[in-house]
Amino acid sequence: MSDFSEKCRQYIEDTGTNIYQLSKISGLDRTSLQRMVTGKRLPGPEFISQFCLYLRINPQQRQELIELYELERIGKPTYYNRKYIQNILENLATPDFSALSYSPVISAKHQIQLSFAIEEKLQHFLEHSLLRSENAPVLLTNFPPDCISFFRIILHLSEKLGRKFDLKHLFCLCQNPEKSENVNSNLELLQCTLAFALTRYPYQPFFYYSKEAHIDTSALLYPYYLVTESSVLLLTADLKSSILLDKADVVEQYLREAEKQFQSAAPFLFMRREPEEILNFYGEITMAKQTSSRVLESQPCVFSMLYDPDMWASSPENTDFIDPKMLKDSFKNRFPAPYTFHNYFTLSGLERFCQTGRFAGPYACIPVEFSPLVRQKMLEYFLETSLETGEYTMLKPSPLLTDRAYYEAFSDYSIFLCFLDSQNKFLGFYISESYIGQAFFDYFSSLENSSIAYSREETRQIIQKQIQILKEMPD
Secondary structure, three states: OOOHHHHHHHHHHHOOHHHHHHHHHHOHHHHHHHHOOOOOOOOOOOHHOOOOOOOOOHHHHHHHHHHHHHHHHHHHHHHHHHHHHHHHHHHHOOOOOHHHHOOOOOHHHHHOOHHHHHHHHHHHHHHHHOOOOOOEEEEEEOOOOOHHHHHHHHHHHHHHHHOOEEEEEEEEEEEOHHHHOOOOOHHHHHHHHHHHOOOOOEEEEEEEEOOHHHHHHOOOOOEEEEEEEOOEEEEEEOOOEEEEEEOOHHHHHHHHHHHHHHHHEEEEOOEOOOOHHHHHHHHEEEEEEEEEEEEEEEOOOOHHHOOOHHHHHHHOOOOOOHHHHHHHHHHHHHOHHHOOEEEEEHHHHHHHHHOOOOOOOOHHHHOOOOHHHHHHHHHHHHHHHHHOOOOOEEEEEOOOOOEEEEEEEOOOEEEEEEEEEEOEEEEEEOOOOOOHHHHHHHOOOOEEEHEOOHHHHHHHHHHHHHHHHHOOOOO
């Protein structure tokens, strides 16, 4: 018997009833109930909802039962990956990104804590390296990414001294997290590195694969290093002791060997900061080898609402951020045929667009404010054309997405993330690690049939209501 079927049996016993009586009062098929309780067959979600409805259990017990059901239905790795990706997206749904906001949320079990003495040595080493170099010094390290204190020291010194390292970071990813102790190990490293990269610090993470999520370094002497042009700091496996090396010939050898390691590793994050840079890079990704994608953004896909190719005419030809004409032209033929995508957008994003006439996400940089009449026509076009022929799902209010972000998971299991902060500064990331990409593609695909998704008919009714509101607004 599974944990789910055992829990079902227990709840039936606790309520003082039996399968025959439960079937009689609920209308649920007795054979199906019997097979569910004995673990011979897993019923559908509707059956489970009815089952819970007629059991005298509290909301917490109901939630526990539904979680056990999902664990059995989709498997533990997929279940925990989906939960963790939701955690990542909710943590990214912040109004701004800065050095002060660096706080990746990872399980306390897997966080690495530093002693006060080691934190002092790290700070002294890093501060000394920054002060003795005229330009931004290169810092090569294999420090554990889930050691949050290390990154906070880096950011603190940036604020204090007004100077930064060119930070190159090497770490290992698990080849198959599903067979490791921590199925979310690779996603946790993504959470840590992405949170740091969002602070706009000059950061280049690299990775290599290992069979385990964390390599056993207990038998190695000083396995962790920080290498600059002038000195080297070595740390023990438990991060409790360190050695400083500053002889020129020794430092030179460490630099040479560390650079070899980085050259043989793969880049983890491809980062772009300028709008045109991001757009061109995104175009290269989509034109290369994609056949389908899953997109999560605030409003419906911008180009699914453009009923007139010349609608951009009302916007300035050039802005401080991006040329709308260039944006239109670059998207016109961006996808090779055949190409399919599923667009997930939010109710709040739709309402925001209807109220303001402005785009959200990275498109918020375009200073276009469509009139109520144009908004009405855009929604009518979307309703009659795009929604009928394409794959679109509207999501209910949830802390899943900021209106200044855009996420896309591709069929080759790579992902593209784009952010626009409150100062209208762009950040674009591309991650091509297949396990992480597959987990994101699966998560986005699962949203269509999730509890936070509106049905196609509900979406239609909501959009029709918004169109009616726009009709009553003065143009």
